Amino acid sequence: MKDLIVIKCGGSTLDQLTPSFFNTITDLVKSGKKVIIVHGGGPHINQTLNQLNIESTFVNGLRKTTLDVLQAVEMVLCGKVNKALVTKVQLADTLAVGLSGLDGGLMKVEAVDEENLGFVGEPVQINTDLIYQLLDQHLVPVIAPIGMNEEGHHYNVNADSAAAAIARATQAEELVFVTDVDGILKNGDLIESATCEEVDQLIEEGTVYGGMIPKVKAAMKSLTGNVQSVTIMNGKSDQSLFNGDLIGTKISKSLSNQPVM
Numbered sequence: 001m002k003d004l005i006v007i008k009c010g011g012s013t014l015d016q017l018t019p020s021f022f023n024t025i026t027d028l029v030k031s032g033k034k035v036i037i038v039h040g041g042g043p044h045i046n047q048t049l050n051q052l053n054i055e056s057t058f059v060n061g062l063r064k065t066t067l068d069v070l071q072a073v074e075m076v077l078c079g080k081v082n083k084a085l086v087t088k089v090q091l092a093d094t095l096a097v098g099l100s101g102l103d104g105g106l107m108k109v110e111a112v113d114e115e116n117l118g119f120v121g122e123p124v125q126i127n128t129d130l131i132y133q134l135l136d137q138h139l140v141p142v143i144a145p146i147g148m149n150e151e152g153h154h155y156n157v158n159a160d161s162a163a164a165a166i167a168r169a170t171q172a173e174e175l176v177f178v179t180d181v182d183g184i185l186k187n188g189d190l191i192e193s194a195t196c197e198e199v200d201q202l203i204e205e206g207t208v209y210g211g212m213i214p215k216v217k218a219a220m221k222s223l224t225g226n227v228q229s230v231t232i233m234n235g236k237s238d239q240s241l242f243n244g245d246l247i248g249t250k251i252s253k254s255l256s257n258q259p260v261m
């Protein structure tokens, strides 16, 4: 869809996002752009799991999700984090609708690897009609990454994967990952642009690790569809967001996949 931007807000940066960030979203909507927010909440989940004395571990950036963990994840993401974000968008004078992948069949998922990861899902189908209807009403959908499978079981979805699947399915023009670092760093320096091949190499050599892995993998997956541009940027930077070139790491399709001019 033309003029559609999917913004993924990482849990690492959610509490630091300033009113100017949310004012920018209002400016975007007023200028005729359509905005979808997909959010994470990893640190918020960790805090609640600690309070509940529930252990959780990560495998390649994905949280191993037992039934106990799933219940806490759902409570934190769909409840606390989602509603806090809806409130902040609305304080900037834009109406937002908070929902999860469960609501309106928004995100159907399949288990990734139930034996090793438990209830971790990956999106297989997005109800784009529902999203378009909200966008047509000038509402900003704020989406928590919990999905449902065919049997009605709930799954924890990495928020980067959810954002990429939603960007792909809605044919968004842009996907922006807002996180707590300036972009992909190598030896402390920002990599301003990288092709998918270069990103694969960065994973292989260990420069990209942990929570950055699902982010770059999701970025690359979205680029195999209609998404034109993926940027990873810092939510703390006070740059005038989206008014020109975003500052961060821009990931582009491999040169061999570029259309011939």
Ligand SMILES: Nc1ncnc2c1ncn2[C@@H]1O[C@H](COP(=O)(O)OP(=O)(O)O)[C@@H](O)[C@H]1O
Residues within 6 Å of the ligand: 009, 010, 011, 012, 013, 040, 041, 042, 178, 179, 180, 181, 183, 184, 185, 186, 207, 208, 209, 210, 211, 212, 213, 215
């Ligand atoms: N090459 C890299 N450049 C920057 N950050 C990296 C890199 N590799 C791993 N990371 C880690 O990825 C983190 C961002 O991922 P994550 O914590 O999952 O954030 P979010 O909650 O925004 O999704 C950074 O804070 C950093 O610790």
Ligand SMILES: CC(=O)N[C@@H](CCC(=O)OP(=O)(O)O)C(=O)O
Residues within 6 Å of the ligand: 009, 010, 011, 012, 039, 040, 041, 042, 043, 045, 061, 062, 063, 073, 120, 121, 145, 156, 157, 158, 159, 160, 211
């Ligand atoms: C399967 C899986 O790992 N799900 C994530 C969902 C939240 C998330 O992705 O939050 P961030 O964007 O802040 O990392 C989790 O449980 O932490």
